[in-house]
Amino acid sequence: MKSIYNQSVFILIILLFLFSNSFGQSKMELIDFETNLYGIENPNGGNIAFLVTRKGVIVVDAGSTPNDGKKIVSIVKSVTKKPIKYLILTHLHGDHVNGVSGFPRDVKIIAHADLEKNNSEFNEKDLINYTENILPNYLENLRIQLDSIKNKDSEAYNTLINEYNTNVDYFEDIKKIEFRKPDITFTDFFRLKLGDERIILEYPGPGHTFDNIIVKFSYHNVIHIGDLVFNNMFPYTIDEHGVDIYNWVTILDDLYKENIYTVIPGHGEIGEKILLKEQSDYFKNLAKKIERLKNEGMNLEQIIEKCDVNDYGLNGYESQFPVNIKVIYDQLINTKIEWWEF
Ligand SMILES: [Zn+2]
Structure with a gap:
């Protein structure tokens, strides 16, 4: 099955979230x-x-x-x-x-x-990936873009150099995580x-x-x-x-x-x-919809396509919406709980 979303983009988004987003301090x-x-x-x-x-x-x-x-x-x-x-x-x-x-x-x-066990199992691994691969690659990419701009007084150059400097500082900061x-x-x-x-x-x-x-x-x-x-x-x-x-x-x-x-x-x-109720209702409504579509015979990919992110009136971390659907879908498949009868 061809995925409609790119797994590596998700991993990056998750890591940015877990280690704070340096792009909008x-x-x-x-x-x-x-x-x-x-x-x-x-x-x-x-x-x-x-x-x-x-x-x-x-x-x-x-x-x-x-x-x-x-x-x-x-x-x-x-x-x-x-x-x-x-x-x-x-x-x-x-x-x-x-x-x-x-x-x-x-x-x-x-x-x-x-928490200690979970930290060493998940965070430490993610942190190494983040400090040794993701962030250095990102900085290198910014460096290449900076070098390609001829006019060093232009707004584009200034914006980019600010982003570069912020991320260099951020990099120094996360190296001290202990x-x-x-x-x-x-x-x-x-x-x-x-x-x-x-x-x-x-x-x-x-x-x-x-x-x-x-x-x-x-x-x-x-x-x-x-x-x-x-x-x-x-x-x-x-x-x-x-x-x-x-x-x-x-x-x-x-x-x-x-x-x-x-x-x-x-x-x-x-x-x-x-x-508390709003968070609970979000999951209940989404789960109800997923179960209905699943019972109509749709697979995960079709369900993701059918669910509209704009129906939920939330505005932050939209990239998580298909992940939310997948997690609920998997849980529905794997349990026999009557979901709506709380
Ligand atoms: Zn969390």
Whole structure:
């Protein structure tokens, strides 16, 4: 069967996502929405949350690169003089963990028990490919384009040289990525107390990845849900990293029944509880359509052609749409679950 999409383009897109997109560096934005509890919306990687307590600060997620980690630390410092005590990592993806080496060494890292294994199995391999092949080739390509432009004062040259310089800096940054073994790990549930605060960490089973955890700021009715929610964007669904759409929907629907007011998604703007329902509905609607088309006798390729990306009203990571379809299609084939009866 001839694929209508190019596999190597997908791999590149996934790697760019996991190691942050160097082509559009925009600023992290501090969101002050609750007493002592802050969000950082990060357009170049995963969103961050931090809670300031009497005895120190707890940060959730580390950004995509060591420089991102340093930026997070300086944003925390702009709000409080208290030291960062704990760094919670929501899941294995590089755009949430690769900023770890930008944090002070004495910060205690907390993650799911499988994160370290998953990091060495997936991230390290991807990072080597990225730093030894993809990025050097990309820079070489830019260099050739720069050499071919005769007029060094032209706008085209200036645009390109800026892109080149940004990527050289980015390359230096990602070379400093160094994973740190978590100090505290758990498999199902962990309660963290600091000062007068309490945070509940839960592993709900695989959804976005094998190791995705939910961070509940239990005195605030706020959760950082990692990449179990992409707000207004197509979600990343990576088969090898343990994606399970059926369980993902179940996790979201269960959480929706809880007393939650604010949701900090892995990507996109921080929002209210409705984000949980919107993410769940996206998968349910798409899965319903795929099952209907499959029952009409269409194969995967025909289904991908028949589904219109514009029907879903999302505007980000559109390249993931056919990947979402493929993952749901494969899961429908491989399970006998009645999908729509949640
Ligand atoms: Zn992720």
